[in-house]
Each structure stands twice: as structure tokens, then as C-alpha cells.
Amino acid sequence: MTATIAPEHVAEDRTAGARRVSVARCYRFELVKLVSQWRVRLLVLACWIAPALFVAAVSRQSTLPTDTLFGRWMHATGWAGPLVVLGFAGSWALPLLTSLVAGDVFASEDRLGTWRHLLVAVRSPRRIFVAKALASLTVILLLVAGLACSGAIGGVAAVGNQPLVGLDGHLLTPSGAAGEVLLAWVCALAPTMALAAIGLLGSVALGRSPMGLLLPALVALVMQLAQMLPLPVAVRLALPGYAFIAWNGLFTSPAQLGPLLIGIGVSLVWAVVATALAYLLFLRRDFTNLTYDGSGRHAITTGLLPLVGLVVLTVAAVAVATPSMGSGIEQNKVQRSVATAFAHLYRMQTKQLNRPDVTEAQLKVTAACNKGDGQVTPEGAGNDWRCVVTWHLPGVEAAGTAVYQLDVTSDGRFVADGDGPKEVNGYFLVKTPIGDAPNPLWQFDGNVALLSTPSKG
Template identity: 75%
Template structure:
């Protein structure tokens, strides 16, 4: 009798008897979406994602202090388009890993906790369609959550501050229409690592069953990748971690766009999503649902699920290393100097407009930067991340007898993000505010961000 029940439960779509009604994937998918949306915690997450970012951005716009340690945070009083980017930076580090844990990390485990596998298998009569329906349903809910974060942050920023030009990572201004397109594309690119984390959640949910560790797989993976990104890794290895796509969207806000790292990290994230989902499916097909005490697949299956991901990491590292040879950090003295000079030139023109001084072009400024690390006495070329960079910026004004100079203390992160803090002279970068004809305004040269491209750049002839 047990053999008959086992055969009835385990056969797939290809083995269905002609007299049985075929349950389409679409019907199973709708059923799984309804089940997810019926959970109070998922409803609470949807409400939070569609309301809290907008309220946060609007509240910050009314405050005197800004989250200047966050990329684009210092521009939240200047334009509404900075708000959704601040939300994206926070979401990539914390919100999205937690959302994928709650949704994808529990989509299979909930059946183990409730003991409903037999009922579901008898109703759908196909493990393949069950897996596809659950994977698509969890992906749909995750996309709704991400869309809520993006739309809420954007609406909050535009309502509270307005549709104004956005200052890019390299200091150049984006018109509101260009800023809108870049913000939308940045959120779309962030979907790739989000789906990779969701796929890891599916894998953990299949393997670990009702164990709470399945819920933690995406969050723990995200934390591990964040910690790895803080280390002085070779560029090729950094790009093969899917979490890096939460950072490389910064390159969309430079002119020209730093698209190479973004494309590589998005492709790598999608590859992780595909491999992790395929592993989860193959392991799901191996489960024996006839036993009443069945709960996941055990530790050995966890190792089997991790092996394809380890192989993918090795293959992508080898491919990226061969395509873009770079064994170092990718942060060199020339790149830092070029980035600082570029950002300063853009922002100097912005400060000139604020103070209603005679217009000047970047060609006329002839901005250059001389950057060193530590005491500057080392005979080797400075390179790598650190908070001991300091730069002397020099520029020329038409008709001026001597060039102008400004000092900056720099912090360069391992991912290439650059933060410059002005250190004089006081009339250039010594104060947070500058006095204009219409009142005090933020000084764009007081502190600024930059983004060092880690991959080798072609030499201009």
C-alpha cells in the first residue's frame, strides 16, 4: 500500500495518467502568490516598503543634518533624486537581504512546518510545477517589495525637495530627466544581486526544511559578502561576488559611465541566481515526501548544494581574471589623482554658479591633483585603500597671476569609493556653507565623493 501511495505522489507531469486533469503552472503560481500575500509578515513588509522610504526621505529633507557618510546623502537637500539613491544604498546592505530571507528563505520551509507537502503534491501532482510555482511566486513578491522601496523613496524625495538636477558621483550635474533614467536603471541593476540572494534563500529553504537556518541563508551570505568587500581583495575576485552589484551602480552617475564593472557584476549575479535555483530544483526532486518525519535533506545535501556555487565562483574568477588582468586592488595613485581633479573641477564650476562669479570652463581651470599616502616619503607609488590619503589640488583662473590650491584629506574604500574632506583654504573648502546673494548655501567643495574605477582603463593616446 505504501509503494502505491509513493508512486502516486512522486510521479511528474510526464507520467500523468490520461484521465487525470493537468494542473497548469499558472494556477499553481496564483495559489502560491495568494498564500504568500495572506501571511501577515509579508503584508507588513509590503506596507513598510511602500511607505517608510518616502517618509524617511521627506523627514530627512526637513532636518538640518544629512547622512553625509552615505553616497548622495549630502545632496538630499538639493534634489529629490538623491533620496531613492540613499534608500538604495541602505537597501543593498540591509533591507534586501532581510526581505529575501523572509520571503524566499521560507517558501518551502513553511510546508515542512505545517506538514502540508502530501496535500500539495496530491493536488498539483508534479514536483516540477510546485517548484516553479513557488520560485516564481517568491520572485514576484520580492520584485513588488523592491518596486515599493524605489517608488516610495522617489515620491518622497520629489514631493519634499523637488525635481531638480542631481550632482553625480564625479561632480557633474545630471538634468532631472537624466537623473530619473539613471535612478531607474540603478534600481533595475540592483534586482540582479537581489535575485541571487533569493535563489540562495530557495536553496536554503529546500535543504534545511523547517530549521530556522534556512531563513538566515540569504542574510548570512549578504553579511559574508559585505565583509569580504571590506578586505583588500584582487579586483577579479571582488567582481565575482554577487553582492558587488549593490555597489557598482555608482558608475551610472559618472561621465562617461563606468559600465564595465556594473555589467560584469550584474552578469555574475544572474549566474549565481541561475545556478542556485537549479541546485535547489535538483535537490527538491530528490526529496522523499512519503515519510511523515521528512524534514529537509540534511547536511550532506547542503554540501551538494554548495559545490556548484563554489565551482561557479572559481570559473567566474578565472574568466574575469583572464578578461581583465588585475591582481592588485585596482586603486592606484594616478586613478586617485585623476578622480579628485575631475570631481573638483566639476564642483568648482558649481560653486562658481552659486557665488555668481564669472563663468569658467574646465579647460580653463586646468585642474590637477597631487596625492600621497601617509607622510609622502615612500619611494614606492602609493596605492590601495586607506584613510591616510591626502591631496593638493591646483587650478588656474583666467587673468589670475598665480594658481589656486586646496588641501583634502581622503578616505578610499576597497570598493573604490572616495570621500574627500576639505582642509583649506577656508574661502574654498573650509566651511560647510558659502554665503550667496540669496543666503547661505551648501558648499559643494567642503566635502565630496568620488568613485575610482578598479578595472584597468585604456590609456588615452
Template identity: 80%
Template sequence: MTATAIVADTAVGSASRAPVARVYRFELVKLVSQWRIRLLVLACWIAPALFVAAVSRQSTLPVDTLFGRWMLATGWAGPLVMLGFAGTWALPLVTSVVAGDVFASEDRLGTWRHLLVAVRSPRRIFAAKTLASLTVLVLLVAGLACSSTVGGLAAVGNRPLVGLDGHLLAPSDAAVQVLLAWLCALAPTLALAGIGLLGSIALGRSPMGLLLPALVALVMQVAQMMPLPVAVRVALPGYAFIAWNGLFTSPVQLAPLLIGIAVSLVWAVTATVLAYVLFLRRDFTNLSDDGSSRRVVVAGVLPLVGLVVATVAIVAATTSATGSGIEQDKVQRSVATAFAHLYRMQTDQLNRPAVTEDQLKATAACTKAGVSDNAEGAGNDWRCVVSWHLPGVAATGSAVYQLDITPDGRFVADGDGPKEVNGYFLVRTRDGDAPNPLWQFDGNAELLPTSKG
């Protein structure tokens, strides 16, 4: 007997179906009454503040993490460091615990028949469970964002933030961009939630349903580390977890971010619809039936594989993305722009006469593994020579940087002389020693040619 037949039998007579709002409140109470959910809520609302505040007071910073080197300079760097960690580990794990278990728990407890008799509508049960899990996930994400922001501001203060191209964001602008970055992270979180719902329904009592979102997120992270074509990279649902860094350049690198968000939302809707179809076809009269493996493959796996192929084809057809997206002219433009902004910051630190980017006219000549023309691709074998001019000075200044560029376009520029410019970690200012902004800095080479440098 199918779920539809059960509903037809139980609906005989004058009994009415329970309203969705009432079922939603019931499912929400069930979720938050679980000890592991309560522990997650407490952890997400308390632990980030303690972590960011503690790290911000250390002399050794997580410089290998995006914005980690600025945690001593501004409180707005803390929530961005936490966002990088959350996209890699925290959000996939909490999504697995919440969405990956919301349906499977009924299989383990054998309570489907009781729930169907009480609600009298599988559709309303699905809607209520989905909305309840979504509510808890939003609460957890909000906790991570708010807690890390409070911790950073309390430990360091409301100060300007240095963007990925070296330009300075006022505290109010930094606050807006940080909020937008966390909101953008909701899209891939919803995609993982949809996959969690699908796994919870399709795999039933199997622990693989609980682990599915985390495993999918891990596969996406490994894929982002590989030298994939840019059309494939931005068409994966997890790309929005890292594309938010485009919000911290000027102009904002919107195209990769918007594509990543759109792909994530399409995945969220598709996976949720597939979960809904499988749920309505479940046989709830057989307590040992977790669903047909053939049905799982046909109605679950194959549509998602087809979705990957379709999104890659659409991105390739609608953008000018070719190869890795990391090209010589993009790298040179990004390095020169960041250097010009940071040179002005160093000039202010050293109490020298002010200079503008237009006056500096900074340029960069970059090579990769000795290739000076049409170099491209990720790697730690990039070398750039930055040149600039100072007003009233005939000689041309130059500085050397060694670059390590990751496949997603992010790079770390490590100063290699002269020592007066980028050879020392600290510079002596009128207020004492301070970090040298030109010694080592982060940057981002835009994968899609959508903004002008």
C-alpha cells in the same frame, strides 16, 4: 518512495495535472495572505517616502551615506540613499522572509502530500512557488524605489543631481540613472532569492534556511570591506549592490557594474537549478525527513564554492585587474575631475565670471602615507593637492584635501584649506548661505581601467 514515484501513482487514471498558471495563482495568494508579507508590502511602499521626506527636511544630513549630502538639494538623492540602505539591509532581509520560507513553510505545516495530490507534479509546484516568490520580491523592490522617489520629490523637488565626479545631471537624466540603478539592484536580489530557495529546500524546518540569504549577504558585505584583490571583489555576487554608483560618473563606469550583474545572474540561475534538483530528490512520504546533510553539501555547498572559484578565475583572466585596483593615477584623475566640476558650481554660487573645465586645467598630486610614487590601496591616509588656473590670472591656485578611500574605490575628500576655497561648510551667495560644494565631496576611483578620464 521519491517524489517521482508519488507522481506516477497519483497520475493513474484520467486525472490531469493542474496547470502552472493555476498553481502560480494559488501560491501567490498563499504568500500575500500571510501577515508578515502584507506588513512587508506596506512597509516597502510607505516607510521609504516618510523616511526620505523627513530626512530631507533636517539640517543634519547622512553625509556618510552616498548622495546623503545632496538630500537638501534635490529629490533624486533620496532614492539613492534608500538604495544604499536597501542593498545593505532591507533587500537581504525581505529576500530571507519571502524566498527563504516559501518551501520550508510546507515542511512545518506537513502539507506536502496534500499539495502533491492536488497538483500531481513536483516540477510544477517548484515553478509556481519560485514564480510567486519572485513576483512578491519585485513588488517589494518596486515599492522601495517608487516610495523613496515620491518622498524625495515631494519634499525637495525635481532638481539637478550632482554626480560622483561632480558633474551636474539634469532632472530627466537623474531620473533615468536612478531607475537604472534600482534595476541593477534586482540582479543581486535574484541571487539572494536563489540562495533562499536552496536553503528553504535543503534545510527544511531549520530556521537557518530562513536566515541563509541574510547571512550570505552579511558575509559578502564583510568581504567587500576587506582589502581583497579587485578580481575577487567584483566576482562576488553582492558587488552589484554597490557597483551602481558607476552610473553617476561621466563617462559611466560600466565594466565593474556589468561584471557584477553577470555574476549575480549566474548565481541566481545556479542556486535555483540546485534547489530544483534537490527538490525533485526529496522524499515527501517521510514527514520528518528534511533531506540528507550529505546531499546538501554535495549538491548545494560545493557547487557554489566552485562557482566562486570559477568566477574569480574568469574575471582575472578576462580583465587587466591587478591588486586592489586603487592606484595613484586613478585617484588623482578622479579628484581633479570632481574638483573642476564642483569649482564651476561654486563659481556660479558666488556670481563670479564663468569658467570651463578646459580653462581650469585642474590637476591633482596625491600621496598615501607619504608615498609619492606608485601609491595604492584603500585607507584614510591619502593627501591630495589640487592645482588649477584661472583665465587672466598668472598665479596658480591650489587646495589641499584629505582622502578616506574605502576598498570598493569610493572616497570622501575633506577640504584642508585654503579657507577661501574649501575651509568653510557654507558660502555666502546672492540668495543667502548655501553649502560649499568644495568643502567636502564624494568621489569614485574606478577599480577596473575601462573608461578614460
């Protein structure tokens, strides 16, 4: 006996098959699923509230996080707070957030065993991948926006809309500081997207394994450790997390844009490649296997090895584009950075002490720096740098001198600690429009351009 299908049933099947779920509808569904999780809701709430409370509380303390970039200026301006938050977020918060969101967006379906239901409803693995990737990216952008806005609101509300001292001592107007802070957070989106793409790859490749959830945080930790090592500049710039550091160059005049642009470019390449690898693995997986626990050999051949190859290619490309295989921290660069910062801060001190104004051209500041008391080659990171700064005042024949001890880190940041004379760079309080503040020449932060730049004059 031959079975037949009624014509009306055939029409219904064709109509059902024609009703394909669009990417937009699938995206809304995935976004609602993410936001409905209590964990994600807590993250959003924390990102929009915690930074403001932290910045406001720290700004009112007698001691400041001076070991953090811009931490020493949190009493002076509200725009230092969001930069302190950005420094913390780039090291810890953003890698963890990308792990919890992007690193779990596919693995959650494996744990719940809901892939078959989702495939029946959507009928397209491609649309499912796109929807999940966009939904996770949307949530991550919401979290980043919360960190930035909350930190800025907390700082301005607690301290005020005051000028910000840059990393070379020059003063940014409140509007200029606001623009640079916003741009710094926008630049941090590129490495965040790279970590999110790595999270997608880990979630697809490792299935319900906890390693997929931790992969972005582990990659970020490895990159942080690598930045602490005496690696060549080309290797540093080729790591996708370097843009979390390179935003420092926005706060010098002129801005040190070379490392920042390279870092953003490398991060975006990583984001595209890691997402493409996750997409290929996702299309190849067997959704009928209820015990699926990762792609196994495919995770290595399609996921890990291409990323290793990408590291080699980016290092080679950066090395060719910027032939700098050394540390990038050289004597002339340190001397130039210290002299520039001192000149700007000396003018600030002059204004605070109500002395006659002078210009940088009149001061003619120079710095003579050595490392290890002159017993070692003056290059590379270390806390054994010593600089003697010399300047001239109009109408005064004798030159002024001041000594600084420098602690220079591998990424080019340094802290200059005044070592006399105490009347110039010792610790004493000066009156400012917002109250008493430490002598600006006592301790200050600076930044050495790791890439070679043309000398002025």
C-alpha cells in the same frame, strides 16, 4: 473472489487524472498563499510607505547622513533620497526581504506538514517548484518596486525635482537623474535575484531548519565583510553582491559600466545555478517522510560544493577577462578622479558665487596625491591620502591650490575633506535657488574606477 471496478469509476479516474493543474493556476494559488500571510502584507506595506517617510523626514533635518553615498545632497534634490534608500537596501533590507520570502517558501510546507495535500492536488513536483519560485519572485519584485517608488516620491515631494550632483561632480538634469536612479534600482534586481535563488536553495535543502530562512542574509553579510577586506579586484567582482555597489558607476561621466556589467553577469549566473540546484534537490526529496528536516549529505554535495566551485570559476573568469589582481586603487586613478570632481564642483561654486563662468579646459585642473605623507606606496584603500589640487583662471598668472584629505574605501569610493585655503574649500554657506547650502568644494564624494580605463588625451 475477484474484485471488479465499474466502468463508470474507471472513466471518472481517467478524467480526474487528465485534469492536470497548470503552472499558471498553481502559480496563482501560491501567490495568494504568500500574499495572505500577515508577515508578507506587513512587508509590502512597509516597503511602500516607510522609505517615503524616512526620506521626507531626513531631508528636513539640519544634519544629513553624509557618511552614506549621496546623503550630503538630500537637501539639494529629491533624487538623492532613493539612492540613499538603495544603499541601505542593498546592505540590509533586500537580504532580509529575500530571506523572509524566498527562504521560507518551501520550508513553510515542512512546518505545516502539507506536502502530501499539495502533491495530491497538483500531481507534479516540477510544477510546484516552478510555481513557488515564480510566486516568491513576484512578491520580491513588488517589495523592490515599493522601496524604489516610495523613496523617489518621498524625496521629490519633500525637496523637489532638482538636478543631482554626480560622483565626479558633474550635474545631472532632473530628467537625467530620474533615469539614472531608475536604472540603478533595475541593476540591483540582479543581486536580489541571486539572493532569492540562494533562499530557495536553503529552503529546499534545510527544510524546517531556521538556517534555511537565514541563509540569504548570512550570505549577504559574508559578502559585505569580504568587500571590506583588501581583496583583489577580480575577487570583488566575482562575488554576486558586488552589483549592490557597482551602480555607483552610473553617476560618473563617462559611466563606469565595466564593474557594473560584470557584477550583474555574475549575479545572474548565481541566480541560475542556485535555482537549478534547488530544483534538483527538490525533485530528489522524499515527500513520504513526515519528519524530513533537510537533505543532509545531499545538501552539501548538491548545494554547497557546487556554489564553492562557482566562486572559484567566477574568480578565474573575471581574473582572465580583467587582469587586475591588485586593489585597483592607484595613484594616477585617484589623482584623475579628484581633479575631475574638483573641476566640475569649482564651476558650480563659481555659478553660486556669481563669478564669471569658466570651463574645465580653461581651469586645467590637476591633482598630486600621496599616501601616508609619502612614506608608503600610493595605492590601496586608507584614510591617509592627501591631495594638492592646482588650477588656473583665465587672465590670472598665479595658479590656485587647494589641499584635501581623502578617505578611500576598498570599493573605490572616497570622501574628500577640504583642508584649505578656507576661501576655496573651507566651510561656508552659499546661496542656491533652493536656499543656503554648504560650499560644494568643502566636502565631496568621488569614485575611483577599479578597472583600468584609458587615459584621456
